[in-house]
Amino acid sequence: MLFIVVCLFGWATSSPLVKRQVPGSNSLLLVRAREGSALAEPRQDTALPDLPAGEALDLFYRYGFFSLSVRVVPRDDAGKWIVREPTSSIFKADSVRHITQTQTNRFQDQFQIYFCDDLEDLMKHYFHDFKADGVEEPFRMYTGSWRTPTTMKYFGLSESVIKSDVGYVLVKLVKPRLTMKVEGRLQLEDEAAIAMNKIRVGDRDSVQDFVQNHGSHYIRSISVGDAVYQVLAMDRPAYLRAKNDVLVNKRVTNFDTIYEEYLAPWIVKENGAVLSASGDKTVANFLENRAVKRTGFNQYPSLFEVRAQPGLLDELEFLTEDTTAVIGLDFRSLGSLLPTIEQQDYFKEIVNTELALWQANI
Template sequence: MWCRAQLLVLLTTFTISYPQEFEPDDNTIKVGRSIDIFTRYGYLSLSIKVVPRNDSTWIFREPTIDIFNGIDPFAVYPKRNNRKQVFDGDFHMEFCDNLKQLLQAYFRHFDFERLDKPWMAFTGSWAPETIARNLGINSSFIHKDHCYVLVRLSRFRTNAELSRVPNNVNLVDIVAKEIESIKVGDVASVIMFIRKYGSHYIHSYMTGNSMYQVR
């Protein structure tokens, strides 16, 4: 039952930028599937495209796993086919007093339950030169105290979310069996479970295109 998995499979929300012609499928990202955040904590930008990359066409390559039975009826896919609407998106400008606030602003739409600093899941491994390259600024503005302005124009493409997760939702048999084998206080058994079946499940995601500038 879900109550036994609550401490291991937590809530996560994504906003991911896809090319306009890209359509997500079961092999990329899907609400209700689980994902391991902790094993690659600090390195998620290697498997989830959150900054421009000219050397590849992939968008999302982090493994996901089905952990719930009968969750698909609760997935909602709002349609965005209003032809009268010229622009369906968001314009955002944020003033940042330091580099930490800049990274926080850049990853504003990413949320991982129980993680106070979700941007660190992507940037924890970034060296100062990597931050400068990914944000399009000179590295000299990374090493000293500076203020920044982040300007971003986002165009929404598709989105999906779970309307709710029933209290009596059933886990996939093999996942439920693995949970039964976890011993309270046994760190090794918890880590093994997370590596096999993930630490969070995907509650919602949004696709689209973004243009941004840091000044």
């Protein structure tokens, strides 16, 4: 995975980017932000939304269509729902401990900037913080059903660009509100426990019966907040030059130079719309009209304007105070609760094989 992180402030000072290794990434570049200021404390007045952490579901039921039932992209439908995927409570209440980690409910100090070789890579990086046991490419759970019009809508791009030989740069600014996760020695309710006790190694039907009636996974953790993002499309030669200079060879480490030479609106092939994951209409209108780079003769949508004009970020903080989207999700296999390693391995073998088939055919 290749990406850089750029701080929101210090544009005018041309602060150098500082290299830092991060597990799971080839390179990550940072520039210090908010010099001398303390990190914001977690908000204590944040209302806790109703989140289905610890509940079970069958991943096969809506594989490829989870963006319809989990608010991860800017949908048109009104309402405050966050997750409307059918789930069930299959654990005994006294065996589950819900841990709520309240965060600042403020935008992070850094942009996440991902260099994406193609459309599939773009989807993968957008869903970077979404995981599921046994699913090699979790992004397909959400995007498998997307066709060109859907992709255009959620990435703010034109059809001609999506069908062209281009590279993409995903610019993302995340606002974490809270994470809820489950811990404890989980024990199934009686009905589910009886069904799990019937699972036998070599008996495929016993696994399939359990999954169909009680689920394949449970939600181990869920993170909510909001995120604003923009996709830039670049002609293949320009994209490769930028990626090699910034990430591979690290020839350029100053963000002002990176912006002016590679990412400026008048350089890239297309500047996608600036969007918010929550899809809030007020926020969308603000981004459309205010997150704009204006020159003498043209204007371009640009998320980087919140860095160039810090006052925009203050307004955006206010507008997104109560907007909500899912920004991270982790599904854990129910097979991990089986009493023996052999049973656990067999359960995962059956489920993972089925998931691979769904992934290949979606």
